[in-house]
Amino acid sequence: xxxxxGPAERVISAARRLxxxxxxxxxxxxxxxxxxxxxxxxxxxxxxxxxGASLILFSFGIGMLLLLVVVVYWEDHRLLAIALCAGVxxxxxxxxxxxxxxxxxxxxxxxxxxxxxxQDRQILESSHESS
Numbered sequence: 098x099x100x101x102x103g104p105a106e107r108v109i110s111a112a113r114r115l116x117x118x119x120x121x122x123x124x125x126x127x128x129x130x131x132x133x134x135x136x137x138x139x140x141x142x143x144x145x146x147x148x149g150a151s152l153i154l155f156s157f158g159i160g161m162l163l164l165l166v167v168v169v170y171w172e173d174h175r176l177l178a179i180a181l182c183a184g185v186x187x188x189x190x191x192x193x194x195x196x197x198x199x200x201x202x203x204x205x206x207x208x209x210x211x212x213x214x215x216q217d218r219q220i221l222e223s224s225h226e227s228s
Contacts, residue, residue: 122217130210137207159186 102110163182170178 126210126213126217129213130207133207133210 163186166182167175167178
């Protein structure tokens with residue numbers, strides 16, 4: 098027959114269970130964070146490769162289009178054609194730079210991890226208030 102535990106043993110046992118639960122919860126959250134970081138890294142590499150290839154092809158296309166415009170207006174308005182092409186390119190570049198800056202400010206990194214940590218905090222706070 099097992100001996101009954103005294104109050105001190107029960108407190109120590111409860112503390113050990115609580116510590117084990119906290120460590121397990123922390124480990125699962127850390128694994129989630131690592132997984133999200135790996136997924137984000139892979140997504141960024143793919144985006145950079147596709148964006149780089151797209152920019153190279155786009156710049157060739159724009160170059161050919163600008164060459165066409167300048168050749169068409171070479172006899173009468175070559176300087177005006179070159180100036181208009183340069184102005185349009187500069188305006189588009191400024192617009193894209195502003196859009197890129199806005200996009201960079203949006204935070205999505207580790208969104209699920211932060212959400213789960215917030216839920217954990219709410220559960221702990223509600224259990225603390227009820228006791």
